[in-house]
Amino acid sequence: MAGVQRFRELHQGGRPLLMPNAWDAGSARILQHLGFHALATTSSGSAAALGLGDGDLGRDAALRHSAELAAAVDVPVSADLENCFSDEPAGVAETIRRAIDTGVAGASVEDWSGTAIYERGLAAERVRAAVGAAAGALVITARAENHIHGIDDLEDTLGRLQAFADAGADVVFAPGIRTEEQIRAVVEAVEVPVSVLALPGVPPVQRLAELGVRRLSVGGAFAFAAYGTLVEAATQLQQTGTYGYFEAAARGGKAAREALPRA
Numbered sequence: 001m002a003g004v005q006r007f008r009e010l011h012q013g014g015r016p017l018l019m020p021n022a023w024d025a026g027s028a029r030i031l032q033h034l035g036f037h038a039l040a041t042t043s044s045g046s047a048a049a050l051g052l053g054d055g056d057l058g059r060d061a062a063l064r065h066s067a068e069l070a071a072a073v074d075v076p077v078s079a080d081l082e083n084c085f086s087d088e089p090a091g092v093a094e095t096i097r098r099a100i101d102t103g104v105a106g107a108s109v110e111d112w113s114g115t116a117i118y119e120r121g122l123a124a125e126r127v128r129a130a131v132g133a134a135a136g137a138l139v140i141t142a143r144a145e146n147h148i149h150g151i152d153d154l155e156d157t158l159g160r161l162q163a164f165a166d167a168g169a170d171v172v173f174a175p176g177i178r179t180e181e182q183i184r185a186v187v188e189a190v191e192v193p194v195s196v197l198a199l200p201g202v203p204p205v206q207r208l209a210e211l212g213v214r215r216l217s218v219g220g221a222f223a224f225a226a227y228g229t230l231v232e233a234a235t236q237l238q239q240t241g242t243y244g245y246f247e248a249a250a251r252g253g254k255a256a257r258e259a260l261p262r263a
Helices: 003-011 025-033 041-049 058-071 089-100 120-134 152-166 180-189 205-211 220-238 248-257
Strands: 039-041 077-079 108-110 139-143 171-173 194-197 216-217
Touching: 025 039, 025 058, 025 220, 039 041, 039 058, 039 205, 039 216, 041 058, 041 152, 041 220, 077 152, 089 108, 089 120, 108 120, 120 139, 139 152, 152 171, 152 180, 152 194, 171 220, 180 194, 180 205
Parallel strands: 039 077, 077 108, 108 139, 139 171, 171 194, 194 216
Antiparallel strands: none
């Protein structure tokens, strides 16, 4: 486990904090071994690891998963808590209070209910409730979900992020923005650190640094890249009866032997 103060400091460098999303304790330890200074959970990846669909994890399972990852590594972990499993600010606050006890250094709160975007005023109140419940014990990331759900309304996104910053969010995040123009507009709209989701079309890390971005995460991409390798290996075995996947297996096995403690 690593503390919230260290996590705050990692947002202040000249280069964006690269914060990949781990989906289990093993992937978390390997990512730490590779030199990353902070990690996040991934709701979609961790759900898939349990045989569930995205959004089906539930609060208790998400908090258990967060605790497992925080205990597995010595770097700060930020918990992807979706909409904090509640539409109401009181429920958001309860989730955040419980998250503090997991040992994570940060947590996020989305303005997506699972079926729709919350009205802006309610969304800001939910962020305010999260910040109040955290009472400085977590770095709170407030997420405006418009673009990741196909709502191409940058003006509304900027207004939401400004409202979230005014509500006390430590970091703001609009997953789904991709262009330099969008990213620059977000950075210029708020005075708190901005996080960006790595997606096709997003500028490379050096350019994000020049734009003023303070953090980059990958969402479920690493988890599903691992599943993609599984599909390729299984398809090869099934369709050709050959074993070309052992090159990738050797790389993964080496990383696991180096990163995972032995009993």
